[in-house]
Amino acid sequence: MIEAARCLACKKPKCVAGCPVNIDIPSFLHLIEEGKFVEAAQKIKETNPLPAVCGRVCPQEEQCEKVCVLTIKHESVAIGRLERFAADYERNAGKIKLPEIAEKTGKNVAIVGAGPAGLCVAGDLIIAGHEVTVFEALQKPGGVLMYGIPDFRLPEEIINAEVQTLSDLGVNFRYDYVVGRNDTIPEMLAGDFDAVFIGSGAGLPSFQGIPGENLIGVFSANEYLTRANLMKAYRFPEYDTPPIEAGHVTTIGGGNVAMDSARTALRLGSRSTIVYRRAREQMPARDEEIHHAEEEGIKFNLLTNPTKILGNSRREVIGMECIRMELGEPDDSGRRRPVPIEGSEFEIECDAVVVAIGNKPNPLIPQTMEGLELTRWGTVVTEEHTMQTSVEGVYAGGDIVSGAATVISAMGQGKVAARAMDHYLRTGKNPDPPPPPPPPKEKSKKKKE
Amino acid sequence: MFRVLGNRKVTPNAHEMIVEAPEVARKAQAGQFALLMVNEHSERIPYTLSDWDKEAGSVTFIVLEVGKSTSDFVRLQPGDEVAHVTGPLGMPLEVDNFGTVALIGGCYGLGGVVPVGRTMKAAGNRVITFVEARMEGMHYYLDKYESFSDEVVQTTTDGSNGIKGHGVDILEARLKEGVQVDRVFAVGCPFMMMITAQLTQPYEIKTFAALNPIMLDGTGMCGACRCTVGEETKFACVDGPFFDAHLVDWHELRDRRAAYIRIERDVCK
């Protein structure tokens, strides 16, 4: 409450603008200050259906907390932690209040994927009075929240509670359903559904293409984390999926996914090392995550690039050959490019390697649907104000649109899509773009600001 | 939940399991598989779709009892339920009139060849079906094979039924006699598929094999099922399971399949 009281309640709160879903931050902080915790949670839920999740995994230091005016002189208000507190309080008090549902429209919406983007659209459209069915390929909801982000950062009960709320509101969940292999999107539109939202994420793991990547003991971060989180391999043999037993796990990469993998390795009883080809300042992971990883005793081999994974005659991993890097000239993105230092090759002994260098969109949906325009990265092209794809009645958002991004940006796009879809379902048309498009000159000026 | 409709022991270690899964049956095509979890604690285990009935909404698997997950499954009786069935998964087989098609089935492939044969026959091919087993009493789908085959060749390792030897041995004899075969499909254990590939390579007969690496999600998300095919890494669950058998790195497949053998064996003790 004291922390919440530090909020100055600015007239033009920058934090709200900094939030991808524009949570009314000063109002919820004020409610916390007054001790009205449940009301605070409900305030957040007006714009963010998954506060308990976002309070834990959002990069607040890049968003709302970054622009808080207090940061000029002091530290920002701990908005993220307060968000988490309010949401947990509401859930633990058993006081989750279901929002009112608008009069039923009789329209049917199909949502592909139960990740944060899909769940967000499901919540908004059920409240708007439509019938909503979520189709999920796996046996559980949540997408990356369930199979990727480990329990120690985001407990499974939280996702289940959020999904329960959606079920209580009337959202129909269909698991074990792979859109494209079961019905395709064109079949859904020809059948029961009036509109479709694609929230299928970026779930296709990338590998580096170095020798030895198919050795036993080399895993994509997705596989490593899925075994641990979704399949609960760490509770083997109570659960049937075998865990990965390794003395020393080396993780390649410098993002949140790499931190989660390396921290999971520690919890599975392995020694854990991260190998990343750039420097610490250039790591894309959240600072907080890097701190945790360091504190827990994970070893960082920075400016180091793996060149080969080494195996024995049984094709099991026994180590990794690396080369040291130094920072050279800046590349197109302005980041200094790492270049190999000749003759600096060395070996790391390890018996498992986790490759956490990124994910691409799964091509199944575009393959099974004509006319869906893609970028050259395989992401789906959408219209910014509506998130409509090149196909009428089909919208998309989240990692399938932006590539591997964040939970909150997936939800932000979901919000935009839900608003447009509601309009489309009611009128057969997309809403007009909110502000009239400024003439081209001003537009380029605006971008620079 | 998905109800078990039938469980018939077809050989000492194999069961024909029929499961109610209308969404899978509705879309199933030859060459595809399904993933099944017996209960919420189970592994996600891939099984080839051996048959399906769209009207009844059921699918049929031939399950070889080899470890914990497969024995949990075959222990279920009609009326019991399995927690999850996902499918159909994988690329449907490319179907065309190739001329003469030879099918080679071993292990669970005794069931796995059935949909392949049916669609190949329907596309106008002459179909020769080679089914191999260890001994008498392990051939159980004769009527099914006869419904789509121009010729059925049964072999047993000990000669107790049909011709003594392996399916590939007989195929080789036929090829030597000058029998024209335009395409070969092999479904079964990796060893059998590998020797089939080795046999047909000098004859330059296009050969496809249904790869069976360890899988996890079966949707292309994890890469557990990586296989090397023609120097390229492929995900068997989304790019396969059928691949050009002459391009497959069979030794890698064999070794990768053994990844968890020690730990799995311990749990069965």
Ligand SMILES: Cc1cc2nc3c(=O)[nH]c(=O)nc-3n(C[C@H](O)[C@H](O)[C@H](O)COP(=O)(O)OP(=O)(O)OC[C@H]3O[C@@H](n4cnc5c(N)ncnc54)[C@H](O)[C@@H]3O)c2cc1C
């Ligand atoms: C290990 C890890 C850690 C991360 N940490 C953070 C963090 O700390 N903070 C943060 O903000 N972001 C983090 N991210 C990123 C964030 O999780 C993603 O940006 C976000 O989950 C994207 O949401 P989404 O809804 O677009 O897709 P996803 O969460 O990927 O969900 C997509 C869902 O669609 C399903 N699906 C796919 N194809 C089909 C189909 N054909 N039919 C049916 N269902 C289908 C998938 O099974 C999946 O459940 C992390 C990501 C990973 C992998």
Ligand SMILES: Cc1cc2nc3c(=O)[nH]c(=O)nc-3n(C[C@H](O)[C@H](O)[C@H](O)COP(=O)(O)OP(=O)(O)OC[C@H]3O[C@@H](n4cnc5c(N)ncnc54)[C@H](O)[C@@H]3O)c2cc1C
């Ligand atoms: C596309 C495909 C289709 C298949 N079709 C059939 C079928 O129709 N009938 C049938 O009986 N079997 C089939 N298999 C093999 C079957 O999945 C394995 O026999 C089964 O997973 C063994 O599990 P277990 O726990 O009983 O044995 P375990 O003791 O776990 O393992 C025995 C052996 O099975 C293999 N295996 C283990 N886990 C997996 C896994 N998650 N995915 C794949 N293989 C694994 C390994 O090679 C292992 O050495 C198929 C496999 C694939 C990939």
Ligand code: FES
């Ligand atoms: S089983 Fe996971 S990608 Fe094929």
